[in-house]
C-alpha cells in the first residue's frame with residue numbers, strides 16, 4: 001500500500017513537472033541520418049521492420065526518386081537510395097535487415113549501375129529494373145507499372161523544387177507522376193497520358209516551370225503554383241486540403257531528403273511542407289498559421305535542418321501574424337520630455353519586437369517601419385487587411401507633472417475582451433520586471449486602435465518620458481531591448 005501511494009505520488013509529481021511544458025510548446029520530432037542513404041533508412045524505420053519488396057533509386061537521381069514514390073507506396077515498399085556504381089553499405093545492411101525478397105530499381109544504368117543490380121542479386125534478392133533512356137521514359141514506365149487511374153501529376157522534369165509536397169498526395173491517391181519540359185510536352189509523356197487513359201491532370205509549378213502551351217495540351221489540367229518553392233508546397237497543402245495533424249518538414253534544397261520525407265508523410269497519411277535549412281520559410285509559417293499546425297516531423301539531422309528551425313517550429317507563436325504598431329510618427333511626435341520624442345522611442349522598441357518575433361517564427365507586420373504618419377483608422381485598417389492575429393500598439397507615457405512613473409498595459413473590452421486582457425496580463429508584469437519600473441498594472445481604456453481592432457489587442461505604455469528616471473531608461477538601447485523582450489515573451493506566453 002505504501003509503495004502504491006509512493007508510485008501514485010511520483011506519478012502526480014511527474015504530471016505537475018511535465019504537463020505544463022508539454023502542453024505549452026508545439027511537438028517536434030526529428031528523423032534523419034548521417035547522409036542521404038542513412039536518412040532514407042531512418043525514415044523507412046519509422047514504418048517498416050520487414051519488407052518483402054523494396055524500391056531502390058540512385059541517390060542523386062531526383063527525377064527517378066520523384067516518379068518512384070507513388071509506385072513504392074502502391075507496392076508497400078520502403079524507398080532506399082544507393083550510390084551509382086556500388087551498393088551503399090548502409091542500404092545493403094538495411095535490405096538484409098528487412099528480409100527483402102524483391103527489389104525494384106527505378107532508373108537506368110547511369111543512375112543505378114548493373115554492378116549495383118548484381119550486388120543486390122548476390123544477396124539472394126530478385127531484381128526488376130524499371131528504367132528508360134530518359135527521365136520522361138522512366139516516369140512513363142513507372143506509370144505503366146501502377147494500377148490504372150484516370151488522373152496524373154505533371155511536373156517539369158528539371159525543377160525538383162516543385163515536387164516534394166505533391167509527391168505525398170500522388171502516392172496517397174495512386175496518381176503517377178509524369179515529367180515535361182517547360183515549353184514542350186515530351187513524346188514519352190504524351191504517349192503515357194494516352195496509353196494509361198489519363199483524363200485529367202494536376203500541373204504543379206508556375207508558367208516558368210510549365211508554360212501555357214504545354215498546359216493547354218494536357219487533358220483537363222488544373223494548375224497549382226506559388227511564388228517560390230516554399231509557398232508552392234504550402235499552396236498544395238491548402239488547395240488540396242491535405243491532412244495537417246502531423247506535418248512533415250523538409251529542406252527545400254535537399255531533394256534526396258525531402259522526397260524520402262514526402263514518402264514517409266504519405267505513409268503516415270500526412271503532408272509535407274518545405275523550409276530553408278537555416279530559417280523557417282515564410283511559406284511554411286503561413287500554412288502553419290492558417291491551419292494551426294502544432295505537430296511536426298522534421299526530416300534530416302542538424303546538418304539538413306538547423307536546430308534554430310526546429311525551435312521555431314516548437315515555438316507556439318510560429319506562423320501567427322502579429323501586428324506591431326509604433327505610436328505616432330512624422331509631424332505627430334507624441335509625448336516630448338527629457339530630450340526624447342515618443343515617436344522615436346516607440347519605433348525603436350517596435351523594430352526590436354519585430355526582429356525578435358520574426359526570429360521566433362512568427363509573421364510580424366509593422367504599421368510603420370520609419371518616421372511616417374498614419375491615422376489611427378489607417379492603423380486599424382492595416383491590421384485588418386493583414387488578417388493579424390494580435391494587435392500590439394507601443395507607446396510611452398507622459399504627464400504634466402514629472403513625478404508619475406512606471407509601466408502599464410491597456411486593453412479594451414469592445415472586441416475580444418477576454419483574450420485582450422490575457423495578452424495584457426502576459427506582457428505587463430514582464431515589462432515592469434525587465435525595465436525595473438513601477439508596475440502600474442493592466443488597465444482598460446478606449447484608445448482608438450484597441451477599441452476598433454477586432455482581433456485581441458493591447459496598448460503598451462512602456463514608461464514615462466516625462467519622468468527623469470524612466471526617461472533615462474528609454475534613452476538606452478539595453479532597456480529598449482529589454483522592453484521589446486518583455487513584449488515578445490508576453491506574446492509567446494499568450495500562446496502557451
Ligand SMILES: [Zn+2]
Nearest residue numbers: 327334395396
Ligand atoms: Zn503615445
